[in-house]
Amino acid sequence: MPRPVGLISLATAEPRHELLQSDVAAAARGVFLDRFPQFERMAPVFETVGIRRRQAAMPMEWYLEPRGWPERTAAYTEAAVDLFTRAAAAALDEAGLTGADIDVIVTVSSTGIATPSLEARAMGALGFRPDAARVPVFGLGCAGGATGLALAARLAAAQPGCRVLFVTVELCTLSFRMDEPSKADIVATALFGDGAAACVLQAGADGFAQVEASAEHTWPDTLDIMGWRVDPQGLGVIFARAIPPFARQHLRPAMDAMLAGQGLGVEDVDRFVCHPGGVKVIEALEGSLDLGQGALDHERAVLADHGNMSAPTVLYVLDRARRAGLPRRSVATALGPGFTASTVTLAAA
Template sequence: MSLLGLATAVPPHILDQEVVLAEARARFEPIFPQFGQLAAVFRNAGIMRRHSACDLGWFRKPQDWASRTACYLDAGTELFRDAAAEALGRAGLRPEAIDTVVTVSSTGIATPSLEARAHRELGLRPDVRRVPVFGLGCAGGASGLSLAMRLAAADPGSNVLLVAVELCTLAFRADEISKSNIVATALFGDGAAAAVLRAGEGPALCILERSGEHLWPDTLDIMGWNIDPVGFSAIFSKSIPDLVAAKLRPAAEAFLAAGAMTLSDIDRHVFHPGGAKVVEALEGAFDLPPGSLRHERAVLRAYGNMSAPTVLFVLERALAEGRGGRGLLAALGPGFTASFLTFRTDVG
């Protein structure tokens, strides 16, 4: 499977992490006695700034489903269009060359979905096949690539456009007093990424080889959304770094073994950087030298955790290095699920 083009996009508003901490302190400290103990997450998350669809003034006002959805539809459609247009340009394709569009998003509800809203302005064909996907969360970039690969393989010669759009900051809840809400406030940013795929080898950014997933039983409560009349609110019920350290490597080894590979066949790693402690846990779990996941740290520092698109931001930087060899891409998300794929860059 050839990856022909890959691009990323972010909304215009920049949230400096120190400014966000000051805002959160003013909002939560008077009503949440434990805030002082949790405030360290803002400085320990490895994040300097994030991008947001809305400015700080928006977050200072009461918001509900209607206002959150209005922002999601406007900003999400714009991000979809910008990321998709750039990926198509890098692939050297016109929008009308796209046969199937896969849209991955878990931070808003849109019916018609985002690809339909961007359809006319982007210039997609009237008969383009649409596959909107909801609920993959932080695994969505990897799982979306996997789905796009299967759809392209089912129709050789067709072009598949994957777009992952997440506006995580819209889930900020000034009314919710919980550790999960504070952690989400410290971690989440907004962004989008798009990729263009076609079955068959040839000139490409890389060749996508195999994909797979691993779902752990009895883990529904680890990560996800609560939904109430005000909006989404984040669920983080267990230590995700501890889960990464204990469970991700065996799942990755099983995935590789199914393709007659081992970790010794992997020359580079591309991970979803959920936070600084998650990145450290990944290095430990895969016996990587401390500090070796520099692209993951760079993306986290500049953009925060954007959920689904984040791993594609990391992949974009990794491919820009121009190194050959085989890579393992992995991301974790609600389910609790790991999504994997392997790719090669020693191609034309």
């Protein structure tokens, strides 16, 4: 990174419909029990994933009716624009800026399709300038919070004085499916929530942290671990291989290599800020990185209160970590489809 980039604000936003995990479990039983013979064996996942509640784009009853692409897309567009606008407005307010002060807008979202993209639809409400550069990114999945933050930092560093707004919005619950239930669908129903997060970055600016570096590692022959399937009903989740054992076995060598490129080792990191895919993923991360059981406390708290929101989730964790007081050096990291590990190294201001 040629110039130090200040992370000068961070805000989150979630939908107004709250789902208690106990209610979701009861609804899932009513939907899947007669359609999916293995449901009883899988039902404990609703209790073991570490989630108490989460927020959703639509009320519970909406998900209990068959939905196709048009209805899912309409719900995505309306809810995603609202979340984008609220998260971005809060991040701008914390930074003491307005939409007119932003030069580049980076938007990350992989749970719906909107063309024009979300930042274009929110331009009027947020007062973005007509000459603001728009960078919409699709397909990063759960890694999108870290990868998008890294991309925004690179863009800020490339042009002195440039102010970059990064917003990630994910509406994972819109992928809930009843037409052809699978193990992956049951797990997704137990895990997914919706949310958004936004940051403002500027090279040379003061902030609560400086972006020191970023790195990614994509493992070969891992396309089947995580992703979307696309069919006439909409997006459907792919979990073809178990993520926790893969992370436990393979993350540490990749992390060592990514940090080595920055002249660092795991021992130089005071706090890993991780995307909490689920309790078993958290435990795998703690084991792989030798953090000690229970070290990822903010991750567990975010998971319990919001579920797995895909890309925004790691930024929710970072927000909790900074409010508790960031240590000298932290690394935000997330795993996503590819299969890819993405990291951003931060130095506390």
